[in-house]
Amino acid sequence: MHSPFTPTSADGPRTPRHAFREALHGTRRTFLAVNAIPLAVSVALLPATNLASVRVAGHLTIGVVWGLLQCVLFVTSTWWYELRCTRACDPLDQPVTSGTPQPGNRGTSGGGNRHGW
């Protein structure tokens, strides 16, 4: 589904809003693709083609190795996603959002207490 933020002109000035949008969407798309493709392979391709049963080392089959790699890939890509959002997206968010209240927070609720709860 198309996400219609305020339209950007190819020649127009790049506002923080546009930069934020592009950074966020690009990061999200990459994370999704990196994890969805291996998942599609593991749930659709491997069982349908019997590839999962092929042994690669000792008793290890392609199916098991693929699943373990999926886990490693997921944790690594989550770390990358968080890092990218923190470095690229959150700073772009700051100039626009600084000084505005947090949605859903009332009064002092948003700041946390000294116990960190």
Add this chain to the structure above:
Amino acid sequence: MSLAILSTGALDSIGSDARRPVIIAFLLFVSGSLLWLFALVAAHQDDPDRFYVAGRRLSPTVNGFAMAGEQISAVALLAIPGGIALFGYDGFTVAVDVLLTMGVMLLLAQRTRNTGRYTLGELFALRAPGPGPRIAAALVTLAITLPVLTVQLRAAGISVSLLIGMPTDSAQLICTILIGFLVACFAAIGDLRGITFMQVVKVPLCLITLAVVTLLALRRFEWDPGHLLGAAVNRSLAPDKYLSPGLWPYWTSLRPLNSVGEHIIAILGTAVAPHLLLRIGASRSGPAARRSISIASALVGMFTVLLIATGFASAALLGSKNIGAADGNGQSSLLLLASGVLDDGSSARVALITTIACVTFLAVFTAVTSVAFAAAVSLTRDVFARRLRRHSNTAEVRTLRLAVVLLCTAGLSLSVATHHYQVEFLVNFAINVAASCIFPALICSLFWQKFNRRGLLWSVYCGLALCTLLTVFSPEVSGTTYALWPDTDFAWYPFHTPGLISVPAAFLLGWIGSVTSQEAPPSCFPDIEYTMATDTGERPAAASPHYG
């Protein structure tokens, strides 16, 4: 009941030497939980937000641990190692699904938190104000919560009765009622902060215990994982097929489609469960919610790897046949493994079994409490708080407690009434309802400009109706040996997952309903979307979280 009477168990999978400490641990756990309850009795009665979402003060680390705790349910802890031990590769892929669920949550968390809403009704009202979407949300919440409570309470009763060595029918019923009573008390008197505390304690305890069991099992195989895997294959029910797809006994036909449907729907449905949406709402901000999920992903990653290791270790050390003989679903495999990795009679063995029992109690208790509490918050805010505008905060909190008691009573009654039936399919039904009713509505609300009230209602009701209809006529209800009614056969729907049809249909109906509606889409959507993406706090009046 004296300890001596409790100690005379018919099923002695953990040994009589460990029985008494396990019973003592259970009683201590019950007493400790009640004490914790009474400490919380008077807290936050006058501030619903502090009660429901801990005042949105949970730090990313604390909420991340709690979020991981939500994934470490009793079902995951007991059923997945059992599934791996009995069915090899097919059980292994279920463990991977648990981890991938976190990815869907990660993509939705920041936007969801930035809406400022934490119940299903409030999220539905984001794009479709009025009572209709809130009633739909309440129905969906009930359709998810009651089946989950029914099955979880029953599983809790059976697990506890096995742990204390009394696997008779009447003992299982008594344990189910006892756990149901405890859950109702805790969820009614405690608040999200109390539940969070229990989840935070559970995660490291569970990870350390699983790591110790895994290392002790590996020691038995001279620290060689290849040797352990080889033994697991050789002692499995079908050594040639153990690490290949095909041992899962529930898919008798259309295996590839059943496989695709079950994995995808499990990932999507689990990620948008109402108790997880509530926890996302308890974060301080959108970025904090995202960070919580990132932290939780790392913890769930460790949990998944340990579950896989313990599953294979169970098969290697005990043999799939022995595990299947003790319990057809393999749910006692973790306990059997813990009792098998150390020598009989040693105090270390008793300590390990007692710790596993405590982790199991905690997992059962927290999972059911979280689900009941989140459903009660949803019903209270979406139904009660909207109908009575002029009510006090104290009255709202009191209503929440009443809702918890009613939900737990209903769940417990269903659990007791269906004790002799195979109702495990209800969990699958709840996951399918979440995937069919919440996921499409949430995606369209958060990302599609033209989505409107009619689209939302068509999508949600179509998803719910199709899920119910297809489940009733699926092999899970009739026509198979593991069905609710195995002796009758009126199953014409061949798949085990109604979501294969209902999720695409919900998206389609959402689209058709929206594009055919005369209702103009909200002109402020770019602002709403920007607010959801950036946490600016700007929100159009039509989409107010409190009166939308």
